[in-house]
Amino acid sequence: MFMTKLKLATAALSALCVITSPLRAQEKPPAPRAGLSLAEFEKLHKDLQIKSQPWAAIPWLASITEARQLAAKEKKPILLFTGNGSLICGG
Amino acid sequence: MLTTRFIPCTLDTGWGMVPEEKQFFLDIKARPSTAAWHVCTAGGKGLSETIGARPSGSQLEAALGKFEPEDDPKIPALSAKSQSLLIKPPPGTLVLYMTWSVLGGHEKSKSEHLEMMRRSLGADRVWVRKDEAEALAKGVFPESLKQRMFTKSHLPFVVAVNKGAANQVELTFRQGRLAGVVQAATKDGNYGHDMDVLGFIEAKEGKITRFDVVAKGPWWSATNPSNYAAGLNYAGDGRKYPVAVTFTLADPNDLLAKASPAPIHVAAEVSAYLR
Numbered sequence: 001m002f003m004t005k006l007k008l009a010t011a012a013l014s015a016l017c018v019i020t021s022p023l024r025a026q027e028k029p030p031a032p033r034a035g036l037s038l039a040e041f042e043k044l045h046k047d048l049q050i051k052s053q054p055w056a057a058i059p060w061l062a063s064i065t066e067a068r069q070l071a072a073k074e075k076k077p078i079l080l081f082t083g084n085g086s087l088i089c090g091g
Numbered sequence: 092m093l094t095t096r097f098i099p100c101t102l103d104t105g106w107g108m109v110p111e112e113k114q115f116f117l118d119i120k121a122r123p124s125t126a127a128w129h130v131c132t133a134g135g136k137g138l139s140e141t142i143g144a145r146p147s148g149s150q151l152e153a154a155l156g157k158f159e160p161e162d163d164p165k166i167p168a169l170s171a172k173s174q175s176l177l178i179k180p181p182p183g184t185l186v187l188y189m190t191w192s193v194l195g196g197h198e199k200s201k202s203e204h205l206e207m208m209r210r211s212l213g214a215d216r217v218w219v220r221k222d223e224a225e226a227l228a229k230g231v232f233p234e235s236l237k238q239r240m241f242t243k244s245h246l247p248f249v250v251a252v253n254k255g256a257a258n259q260v261e262l263t264f265r266q267g268r269l270a271g272v273v274q275a276a277t278k279d280g281n282y283g284h285d286m287d288v289l290g291f292i293e294a295k296e297g298k299i300t301r302f303d304v305v306a307k308g309p310w311w312s313a314t315n316p317s318n319y320a321a322g323l324n325y326a327g328d329g330r331k332y333p334v335a336v337t338f339t340l341a342d343p344n345d346l347l348a349k350a351s352p353a354p355i356h357v358a359a360e361v362s363a364y365l366r
Binding site: 033060061062083 | 093094096097098099100101102103104105111112115119121124125126127128129130131132133134138151154155158160161163164166168169188190191192214270272287288289290303305306307335336337339346347349350
């Protein structure tokens with residue numbers, strides 16, 4: 001009787017260990033993210049500068065009135081680039 | 092040639108031209124289009140028009156050949172009502188340049204044009220309220236600015252993950268160093284991004300002197316974004332692409348810095364954008 005009870009208890013304990021082991025594995029915290037390194041930050045920040053773009057070197061006016069006034073003063077024609085939505089916005 | 096023989100100007104016809112601009116468009120006999128180049132005089136005479144493609148050197152030379160300087164052309168000043176319609180930042184607003192690019196992930200194409208478009212740099216401006224700038228100078232990164240940059244306005248506007256995406260932003264700001272994570276994903280898994288953020292914000296005598304922030308990580312979209320997304324417009328095939336986004340302090344007097352932020356036009360008013 002005692003041995004039977006001992007066997008049952010051992011089996012129950014083993015079953016509990018089998019059940020709890022995966023749960024313990026799931027409870028492990030995820031590895032922390034490495035994040036952005038300083039070197040990567042500096043490279044990306046430098047590479048993605050708006051002023052590095054060839055079009056950014058052109059002195060675009062965003063006001064047709066200002067362009068007309070300057071064109072009249074400098075006696076030059078206006079080169080007007082028009083679009084439907086977000087011209088100086090990488091579209 | 093563009094900078095020496097012309098006055099270059101760009102005009103967005105999609106976001107509410109004021110009446111004087113509409114009249115000028117009629118005067119130069121511009122045809123409606125999604126993108127066009129016009130050569131015209133200050134007085135409102137159209138000299139050439141190229142729709143959908145940039146003009147060639149010879150076309151520009153031909154337009155220059157037609158140009159005659161005008162004596163005292165009539166240039167109407169904007170009316171008070173038109174002035175009130177112009178989108179301008181409130182006094183004390185900081186301007187940041189925002190740029191973004193797809194960093195790779197494509198199979199190389201034989202088309203040089205496609206390769207160029209894939210690598211194209213997106214650009215916009217972010218406005219930072221005066222009180223937000225003051226908070227930054229005191230070492231606090233305002234929640235409103237965080238939302239404008241990453242969850243409610245600029246980043247969602249570009250990456251177009253507004254389709255019911257759940258946003259998560261975990262950022263710490265200590266001693267001028269901003270670091271953390273910006274994530275978004277739709278339940279169906281079709282849209283999202285997962286970016287690490289690192290940035291440095293410095294102030295001197297209560298004024299912001301440096302604002303350099305970079306976010307980088309995978310972005311994915313089942314469809315091409317339609318929101319002026321530059322290179323992202325060529326990566327909407329469901330695969331994950333490495334994307335980087337930067338925010339940099341601009342000189343508000345720069346011509347480049349004077350374009351208004353794109354999301355303002357979606358918000359329809361400046362106050363809603365700056366909230």
